[in-house]
Amino acid sequence: MQPDPVPTLVQPEMAVHVHEPALVFNPISVAEHVEGEFTEYLLRRTKNGEAAISILEDGELIQVSSAKRDKEGTIHSQQHLMVKKEALLGVSHKKLDWLDKYRVGWWSMVAGGIGLSVMSNPIGAFLLAGGLFLSAWQIADPELLILETSTGKHPLYLNRMGSDRDLMKCSMDHLSNAMKSLLKTGELDCSGYEEAVKVLMAERALIIQNQAEAALETPSFIIPQQSAVQEIQPTQPIAEEIAITP
Incomplete structure (x- = not known):
């Protein structure tokens, strides 16, 4: 006698929407971490908003x-220059584009x-x-900013590498008028x-909004569920007693 077939229960497929986690961007402000009321x-x-000058x-x-946020979230500020307004004589700004122009050299x-x-030429080490x-x-x-005061010239190098380049470009483009x-x-x-x-921020917000709308239109991934098997104990045949005649 064959055991009864084991019935299976198949659950419907489940649609899963995959979303990227939202990152919290909290850029640092120098004026908020320096004692006093300032126009900044x-x-x-930096691109991650963890440091600024x-x-x-x-x-x-x-x-x-400048101000910088460490890994523990503590913000450290540092003062690089302080003068009276009357002591400020001039400001100059230079883009060191010649470094890019002659990079092959x-x-x-x-x-x-x-x-x-390799040929043991002493000039090689200097070169x-x-x-x-x-x-x-x-x-x-880098870009070079020079503040000229009554005590002399104070150079300040601002590296574009690692910075929010678009934001820094806005800053450098309008620095002359502000100074x-x-x-x-x-x-x-x-x-x-x-x-x-x-x-700039409005343009970035529009890009983020378009990306979010495109993500919502992305087809969902269909993940099939495993079949749920209902275990049923098979019916065992009952052995018949047979009398054995000696």
Whole structure:
């Protein structure tokens, strides 16, 4: 006698929507972590918003300060320069684009330095060191800001590498007008920069919205469920007693 077949219960397929986790972006503000009330002109901020450097003006003083958030969430601020408004004589801004323009030359210096070093030529070490230095500087992609005061010139290098490049471009494009206003009227005018930042953030918000809408239109993944098997004990045949005649 054959056992009864085991019935199976098949559950319907389940649709699963896959969404990427939303990241919380909390960019740092230097003015919020320096004692006093300041007008802030942001010079550079990192892409992750964890570090920034700004020019601060409080009516009497001009200072360049930076702030950085560590892994534990603690924010550390540092003051790089502080002068009275009357002591500020001028500001200059230079883009060191020649580093990019001649980058093939820096790479050639590195290759030539390695080759000469292999041949035990003493010039190779100097050529290699110079090529590595200029190549590293070119990769950092710096811009030079010089604040001229009554005590001298104070250079400030701002690396585009690792920064929010679009935001830094807005800052550098409007820096001249802001500094001109500071020297003429004694007030740091950030209106042009702030308007440009609003336009930039609106464009980014639109891109994020379009990406979210595109994600909602993405077909769902269909994950079939495993069959649920209902276990039924098979019926065992009952053995018949047979009398054995001796």
